[in-house]
Amino acid sequence: MKVPFTKMHGLGNSYIYIDGFQYKLEEQMIPKLAQEVSNVNTGIGSDGLIIVMPSEEADVRMRIFNKDGSEAMNCGNGLRCVAKFAFEHGYVMSSDFKIEAKSGVVDATVHLDNTGKFVNSVSIDMGPPILEREQIPMTTEHGSSTDQVIAEPFEVDEEQLVATAVSMGNPHVIFYEDNIKDAPVSTLGPKVTSDPRFPEGVNVEFVEIVNSREIIFRVWERGSGITQACGTGACAAVVSSVLNGFVKKGEEVTVHLDGGDLWISWLHNHHVLMRGPAETVVEGVFFSELT
Known part of the structure; x- marks a missing residue:
């Protein structure tokens, strides 16, 4: 054919x-x-x-x-x-x-x-992000189904991580790293993406905060593995960074991905705007x- x-x-x-x-x-x-x-x-x-x-x-x-x-x-x-x-x-x-x-x-x-x-x-x-645990979806290990998952304890392979979860129409979980080069993308990525706490699977993002207008990002995508970039993941990472107080809502953030840069804003009307x-x-x- x-x-x-x-x-x-x-x-x-x-x-x-x-x-x-x-x-x-x-x-x-x-x-x-x-x-x-x-x-x-x-x-x-x-x-x-x-x-x-x-x-x-x-x-x-x-x-x-x-x-x-x-x-x-x-x-x-x-x-x-x-x-x-x-x-x-x-x-x-x-x-x-x-x-x-x-x-x-x-x-x-x-x-x-x-x-x-x-x-x-x-x-x-990209429209507004989905923040309610049940709609991401993520199970209710640490809270009710309507809770937001922000800086929540998350243990995997006896490692104590801190997770923030966001859906941009597909589910994402974000972990923060002091140095993105040390991010365990290839080791923890495939384990977290199929973790039973995410019944539909999840895209796994690792983020380093450079300053209030700039972050560095790496990703393990469900169904694909490590990719050079993930647009919805970059949007989720900026939303997560606002929720965690690292960047400001309404300001454009430069997201450095392995494949290049995206410019993301979580606007005051709650929509996420992506340019690239x-x-x-x-x-x-x-x-x-x-x-």
């Missing part, structure tokens, strides 16, 4: 994008195709698969599949790339439009080059083993 594709990335967080306006995939094939294209040795190599398709609720819809074939609720870097893809392919005509993800509909704004044809960067209104780049890598045809 021949599958036309575009590979794009946001700060190194790369996905294979399928044009669902032009090319239809059978539902049962999608998880396996995500696994195939993501394989760096026998496929194209990516953090997963994203389908850009028509929406009944917004201007465009995206579906996200991790490299293990599981479907994700949201992806901040993916949203920016979908915005670039939709505008440059002519599926939206305005620089302001709406994108539907599994977690809900968000507002996107593309910032164009001087030709007005190509997208340099994208801003996404989106890049096209290559277009081609993938020869899938699926039939």
Whole structure:
């Protein structure tokens, strides 16, 4: 089976994008195709698969599949790339439009080059964060279902950690490090992501506070492992840092990720605004083993 594709990335967080306006995939094939294209040795190599398709609720819809074939609720870097893809392919005509993800509909704004044809960067209104324990979701080991999880004791492998949990349409748990280079991303990340206290799994973020306008961030993503960047995770990290008193609400924070920088604000209207780049890598045809 021949599958036309575009590979794009946001700060190194790369996905294979399928044009669902032009090319239809059978539902049962999608998880396996995500696994195939993501394989760096026998496929194209990516953090997963994203389908850009028509929406009944917004201007465009995206579906996200991790490299293990599981479907994700949201992806901040993916949203920016979908915005670039939709505008440059002519599926939206305005620089302001709406994108539907599994977690809900968000507002996107593309910032164009001087030709007005190509997208340099994208801003996404990610909406308000979800802070209630039950809705993240996280079990009630230390409080009621409506509690917020802020600087809560969290033991794993006999290590005493301090956790803050936030959902941006997908669940995140944030731990703070004095030196990000010492963050146990590859050791604790896979253990925490499948911890039973998070019944739907969780994205695991490690954050170093540089100052009140700047943080450093590393991530283990559920279903994908270590990635160069996580847009929803960066948003969750800024929200967490406000809740913990490290940064101020309403001020833009520079988030340094392995793949580059994002600019995140938790606005006074409670919405989280994310601004950052989106890049096209290559277009081609993938020869899938699926039939």
